[in-house]
Amino acid sequence: MKQIKTLLFDFGDVFINLDKPATLKHLAQFGITKLSPEQIEKNKAYEVGKLSSQDFISYYHTNLKDNNASAEAITTAWNSILLDFPLQRLEFLKELKKKGEFQLILLSNTNELHISWIKEHVNFYEEFKSYFDAFYLSHEINLRKPNANIYEFVLDQHQLKPEEVLFIDDTKENTDAAKSLGFHVWNINPETEDVTSLFKTNQHLF
Known part of the structure; x- marks a missing residue:
């Protein structure tokens, strides 16, 4: 049976x-070389729909050392994992x-x-x-x-x-x-x- x-x-x-390391490589250009515990929790929250895409991008925008990073640049970095x-x-x-x-x-x-x-x-x-x-x-x-x-x-x-x-x-x-x-x-x-x-x-x- x-x-x-x-x-x-x-x-x-x-x-x-997937290219799993790609997102962090892209974020490095904005000064993030390692995700903080807070960022990991934000990513998990976004993954279960607790944050809107707009709020998620805004969070990263305010946490980047390079505050000139556009929403488009952050989105591109985030999606770079996908092949x-x-x-x-x-x-x-x-x-x-x-x-x-x-x-x-x-x-x-x-x-x-x-x-x-x-x-x-x-x-x-x-x-x-x-x-x-x-x-x-x-x-x-x-x-x-x-x-x-x-x-x-x-x-x-x-x-x-x-x-x-x-x-x-x-x-x-x-x-x-x-x-x-x-x-x-x-x-x-x-x-x-x-x-x-x-x-x-x-x-x-x-």
Whole structure:
């Protein structure tokens, strides 16, 4: 009997490629070389929708040593983490949807500025979104990984058993949290692995 009934995917570095150090590199031109504890908390607050994009940009503007930094420059720095979305991953997802063997859910820590950039630069974003049975973004549901309540939210929303879910995420902290709740997990390494090898890598679960 098949063990996995639901595939729960992260977005960044699973489907869309990221350059995680890029934002800090860009912020360095404004005098920020390391995020302060306060800035980290502001970023988390923005990720769960507690700050508007305008307030988030204003916060950074007032905290930069270079107060001449425009909202556009701050936004560009913030979005520099986002790279390309390889088409083979979209095709892989499309085939998964077509076969209909699994419930497909996306669960991403993200924010309004990043999603706005993706909508503008990834011309198949709406198609991508349409292949999921549910599409959860942290700033819209006011929850973020690795907090247990975000995984419990998904389980409750879809009446899922954690042992029947495979969660795919590139951040070990996130997969560790899910694993502790009984999920099967694949902590994907974006440098050496690709989501398109999902079944090959996790053969034992299927």
